[in-house]
Amino acid sequence: MSPLRRFLRTPEAVAGAILLAALIAMALSASLLFPGDPQAITGPALLPPFQDWSLPLGTDRLGRDVLAELFHGARTSLAVGLAAAAAALVVGAVVGTLAGFAGGLVDEVLMRITDAFQTVPSFLLALAFVSVVGPSLGVVVIAIALGTWTGPARVARAEVLSIRERDYVAGARVIGMHPLAIAFREVLPNALPPVLAMSSVIVAAAILTEAALSFLGLGDPNRVTWGGMIAEGRAVLRTAPFLSIVPGIALVLTVLGVYLAGEGIVETTAVRRGLS
Amino acid sequence: MTLLAVSNLTKRYRRGNKTIAAVDDVSFHIDPGETLALAGPSGSGKSTIARLALRLIEPDDGRIDFEGGDFLALSGAALRARRARLQMVFQDPLAAFNPRATVARVLDDPLRIHGIASRGERPRRIAALLERVGLTADLAPRAIHEISGGQRQRVAIARAIATKPSLIVLDEAVSALDVSVRGEILELLLDLQRQEKIAYLFISHDLGVIRSVAHRVILLDAGRIAENGDARTVIDAPQSAIGKALVAAAPRLNRTGP
Numbered sequence: 001m002s003p004l005r006r007f008l009r010t011p012e013a014v015a016g017a018i019l020l021a022a023l024i025a026m027a028l029s030a031s032l033l034f035p036g037d038p039q040a041i042t043g044p045a046l047l048p049p050f051q052d053w054s055l056p057l058g059t060d061r062l063g064r065d066v067l068a069e070l071f072h073g074a075r076t077s078l079a080v081g082l083a084a085a086a087a088a089l090v091v092g093a094v095v096g097t098l099a100g101f102a103g104g105l106v107d108e109v110l111m112r113i114t115d116a117f118q119t120v121p122s123f124l125l126a127l128a129f130v131s132v133v134g135p136s137l138g139v140v141v142i143a144i145a146l147g148t149w150t151g152p153a154r155v156a157r158a159e160v161l162s163i164r165e166r167d168y169v170a171g172a173r174v175i176g177m178h179p180l181a182i183a184f185r186e187v188l189p190n191a192l193p194p195v196l197a198m199s200s201v202i203v204a205a206a207i208l209t210e211a212a213l214s215f216l217g218l219g220d221p222n223r224v225t226w227g228g229m230i231a232e233g234r235a236v237l238r239t240a241p242f243l244s245i246v247p248g249i250a251l252v253l254t255v256l257g258v259y260l261a262g263e264g265i266v267e268t269t270a271v272r273r274g275l276s
Numbered sequence: 277m278t279l280l281a282v283s284n285l286t287k288r289y290r291r292g293n294k295t296i297a298a299v300d301d302v303s304f305h306i307d308p309g310e311t312l313a314l315a316g317p318s319g320s321g322k323s324t325i326a327r328l329a330l331r332l333i334e335p336d337d338g339r340i341d342f343e344g345g346d347f348l349a350l351s352g353a354a355l356r357a358r359r360a361r362l363q364m365v366f367q368d369p370l371a372a373f374n375p376r377a378t379v380a381r382v383l384d385d386p387l388r389i390h391g392i393a394s395r396g397e398r399p400r401r402i403a404a405l406l407e408r409v410g411l412t413a414d415l416a417p418r419a420i421h422e423i424s425g426g427q428r429q430r431v432a433i434a435r436a437i438a439t440k441p442s443l444i445v446l447d448e449a450v451s452a453l454d455v456s457v458r459g460e461i462l463e464l465l466l467d468l469q470r471q472e473k474i475a476y477l478f479i480s481h482d483l484g485v486i487r488s489v490a491h492r493v494i495l496l497d498a499g500r501i502a503e504n505g506d507a508r509t510v511i512d513a514p515q516s517a518i519g520k521a522l523v524a525a526a527p528r529l530n531r532t533g534p
């Protein structure tokens with residue numbers, strides 16, 4: 001059976017894939033469907049949803065189109081989530097591979113640094129970093145990655161420790177391959193599957209962290225973010241709850257979608273490796 | 277001139293709170309184009325000697341001279357360059373290659389690393405290597421796990437001879453192969469030795485095979501040399517207790533061989 005068909009057999013994975021596809025479609029079509037500044041005022045303030053079909057989800061306190069904000073927010077969530085997760089996975093895989101492959105003092109030093117990062121709660125780390133450096137999209141990405149690379153680093157190191165004892169690594173040394181080439185060309189690719197298996201959880205956590213930072217006013221001020229929308233809506237929670245509920249639901253569905261689709265992929269590849 | 281001279285080689289491992297000598301004050305030499313066999317019971321230190329000679333692990337004591345130079349004094353780029361002359365073939369040809377590799381990549385690596393052929397020239401060299409070990413060039417794009425065990429061991433030999441070594445360490449290199457394939461691989465090894473004057477450090481527990489391919493043999497017992505001498509002489513009339521035990525345990529000594 002093809003991996004795709006096996007993937008489609010699990011209803012959770014399909015639900016996840018649909019949610020994720022919707023999110024990606026929103027992010028990609030945001031500037032087509034809602035060209036111009038999503039933060040521009042387009043109508044009366046606090047228009048409730050489903051009243052005016054040119055503004056289907058109504059407007060916020062300042063009269064901005066909620067649907068446009070939602071679409072542009074999807075873009076920020078996705079971009080930050082993917083970029084932060086990618087940075088965390090790359091840094092983690094490289095650090096873990098170096099530590100596991102080099103052993104000795106290098107391993108000791110790298111793992112102490114990993115310990116140090118791991119003892120600080122990752123959200124606190126992100127908060128402190130953004131507060132010091134100042135909020136912008138790139139800083140938020142780095143801030144989130146700062147707290148998440150340790151997990152992939154540990155998993156990569158454990159995997160590398162077992163792989164480096166294999167004959168083919170000795171074989172690579174015998175033909176005179178450079179140790180760095182052995183670590184990154186021969187060992188790392190074979191250590192990646194369990195590291196990549198963590199990516200769905202990491203992306204989901206990164207999206208949540210970005211929303212939380214924005215909620216606290218530490219997101220990029222020039223971009224619409226769901227966390228920022230929820231924070232905005234909080235001021236009028238009693239009179240216009242939809243302003244917080246709509247981006248809140250979008251956030252929950254996104255995190256759920258990423259998680260379910262990711263688990264589906266891991267499941268499918270795990271089954272395939274188990275069979276061969 | 278001797279090719280490889282090992283003197284007073286010692287390697288100790290900690291086991292619990294006491295240390296055991298896996299290799300204990302071992303000295304031997306190999307001449308160019310010669311086959312020296314290492315035999316002995318399981319755990320007697322054969323693989324440890326192989327790994328020491330290849331600088332995959334470092335000895336606690338002793339000296340290794342290879343091609344007239346102090347081999348243990350080499351490090352970094354100088355050691356990697358010298359490795360071209362001292363190659364190895366492993367027992368399990370599947371474990372010996374990166375599971376993601378193709379035949380072409382496995383053979384491309386040594387040619388590239390040692391600057392033996394330019395990028396454009398390498399495919400031709402790879403084809404020639406494959407033909408030299410009795411395979412066809414159309415095997416090159418295949419994945420390592422797609423070819424048979426015998427073909428894989430031929431690829432391992434092709435990789436070992438790619439850098440024109442003077443010595444190849446064969447650690448149970450034919451033990452995992454079935455009998456007919458084993459004969460063919462031994463034939464190939466003997467042919468390479470005749471043509472290119474390659475010396476072998478030939479590790480095997482099969483005294484019949486050793487008797488038919490090796491010039492000299494060393495019998496090891498618990499990390500020490502128990503007996504050594506001309507392969508046929510030692511195997512036909514062992515003097516040491518361990519030699520007698522090994523010969524007695526050999527199922528049937530094939531005295532004709534290839």
Ligand SMILES: Nc1ncnc2c1ncn2[C@@H]1O[C@H](COP(=O)(O)OP(=O)(O)OP(=O)(O)O)[C@@H](O)[C@H]1O
Nearest residue numbers: 289290298316317318319320321322323324325481
């Ligand atoms: N990395 C290691 N750590 C601890 N002890 C080791 C290590 N490598 C080898 N030894 C020990 O050294 C001794 C010699 O092992 P070695 O692998 O050289 O034996 P061998 O003769 O190749 O055996 P076999 O015929 O089973 O392959 C054994 O007692 C083994 O347990």
Ligand SMILES: [Mg+2]
Nearest residue numbers: 322323324447
């Ligand atoms: Mg062994």
